[in-house]
Amino acid sequence: MGTKRDAYMGKLLAIFEKWNVIIDLMQVKSKNAHAGTRVQYEKQVDGMREKRRDIEMKVVELHKVSGAGWEELKDGLVESRLALGEAMNKVKDGVE
Numbered sequence: 001m002g003t004k005r006d007a008y009m010g011k012l013l014a015i016f017e018k019w020n021v022i023i024d025l026m027q028v029k030s031k032n033a034h035a036g037t038r039v040q041y042e043k044q045v046d047g048m049r050e051k052r053r054d055i056e057m058k059v060v061e062l063h064k065v066s067g068a069g070w071e072e073l074k075d076g077l078v079e080s081r082l083a084l085g086e087a088m089n090k091v092k093d094g095v096e
Contacts, residue, residue, distance in 0.1 A: 023049060026044075044087075048087060062077065
């Protein structure tokens with residue numbers, strides 16, 4: 001039987017997959033935008049990719065932490081994940 005941490009890690013993997021699809025979609029749509037708008041979208045997409053990489057590094061740390069220490073890291077990870085999700089939604093809404 002899996003632990004809470006295993007379940008959380010599975011949830012994160014599903015979220016990362018969704019983010020990858022959204023980022024790829026936004027990249028394709030931004031290429032069809034006007035030049036000025038395209039540059040703005042590409043900067044935003046690059047920023048989201050960087051934030052996603054930061055979160056992925058935190059996930060690696062989460063793997064390394066044993067016992068109850070993972071809960072503390074998880075709380076910070078949740079905040080980062082929610083902030084990136086909100087940023088992605090704003091950009092995605094602007095591209096659609």
